[in-house]
Amino acid sequence: MTGPSSRKAILRQVSTDNPEANSLLHFLSPTSEVLIGRDPRCQIVLDSLTYGGVSRQHARVCLTSNQTTGQPLCWQLCDLGSANGTYVNGQRLQGCRTLQEGDRITLGQNGAQFIFEYRVAASSPTADFPPIQPVVSPAAYSATARQAQPLGATPAADVTLSQLFPIVSTGRDLTRKAYLIPGSIIVCTVVLMFASIGNTILFNLLLALLLAGGAYYFIYQLCGKHKPWWLLVGAAMLTMLLLVSPVLSIFILVFRGILPGDVPEDIESIGFPVLLVRMFFGAGLMEELLKAIPIFVAYAWGSQMRSPQRERIGVWEPLDGILLGAASAAGFTILETLGQYVPGIVNQVSIQSGEGLAEVYAIQLLIPRILGSVAGHMAYSGYFGYFIGLSILKPSKRWQILGVGYLTASALHALWNATGVLNLLILTLVGVMSYAFLAAAILKARTLSPTRSQNFATRFSRLP
Secondary structure, three states, rough: OOOOOEEEEEEEEOOOOOOOOOOOEEEEOOOOEEEEEEEOOOOOOOOOOOOOOOOOEEEEEEEEEEEOOOOEEEEEEEEOOOOOOOEEOOOOOOEEEOOOOOOEOOOOOOEEEEEEEEEOOOOOOOOOOOOOOOOOHHHHHHHHHHHHHHOOOOOOOOOHHHHHOOEEEHHHHHHHHHOOOHHHHHHHHHHHHHHHHHHHHHHHHHHHHHHHHHHHHHHHHHOOOOOOOOHHHHHHHHHEEEEEEHHHHHHHHHHHHHOOOOOOOHHHHOHHHHHHHHHHHHHHHHHHHHHHHHHHHHHHHHHOOOOOOOHHHOOOOOHHHHHHHHHHHHHHHHHHHHHHHHHHHHHHHHHOOOHHHHHHHHHHHHHHHHHHHHHHOOOOOOOOHHHHHHHHHHHHHHHHHHHHHHHHHHHHHHHHHHHHHOOOOHHHHHHHHHHHHHHHHHHHHHOOOHHHOOHHHHHHHHOO
């Protein structure tokens, strides 16, 4: 390409509604980067009301240098972790790419469109450029811009309708970025809890659902893969049904009757090594296999479908296994807590101190048990789910992968149950370790995912 003194790079903004309309030209500076987005501090500012799907700082264009010669060679476009993506000639941009003359840039699938071009000009290369901030990294840009210009300042003196009434311009961003649906669910649940005051059973159920939903949503956001909500709820419900069905009796017979998994009521009467072994069979192997049943059911169900439903519903990668395993564990935790532990402590305390104090103890037990499932049942089952998905992704090593995952998840489960009789410090360390195993599996699953480019968890970090 020729030097910047004879040819100027521009972004020609085109109208999707009226291609024949005059295009708006945005000249690019060879010495400064250009940010594009809805943020008033960007060099190319897009109207929030018209382009609600464009992020506040959506993309960046700058002149890059050859790492060997240090000479400027080409213009580069980078996506800044936008929610709806940046597309070049119809293909979603991952990170950065070099622009070629005639490339069509689209912010979001149906958002603002630009065409990258060169124009011959004899004037000074910066004569037509608006004032632009010096070149800085995206991470340092926000701090620099805040010092140079107050947050919320606009190029024009007029106050727009979208500024006075932000809700009219946010559109789909409310659900995609502002967590409108989870927030609405919380509000509805809280109102129902107010209405259920005095009805202990209903209040405890609503509280358990709220806490379990919040704990699971945290894992869902870390995974970053969309899965139908009804499928996840169905996984939890199926596990609950298994716990109240004859299937549980069969599992108890095998793992606690035939295998050495029977744990006496007075667990302090046996030594820690014996307790650990019994917990491994009677809690780890038994409960992790039971909670994995919904994952296998989803895989078998999805196998009977055609694309894209088979990928949407079935289990085809580690992220699918993690999401369904954690959902199954949420159902297990809710039923176990409300059906076994809460009634147990209520009966015990009622005899000693009265019914009123028993309800207080029940709440004190319910809250940590449900929230703690992130480092408990959800951690073990999500971790085993990772291996189930990995075995489907790599069928040649299926049984080896399943064996490692099943035994590891069961060992973590048994270690948590057994260390509860020692002291709280050791129990805390085991809980942190269990969550670390799950978090590591999620990160690895996102790396291995065939749909990695569509993973929405990446929006939590900006590209360098």
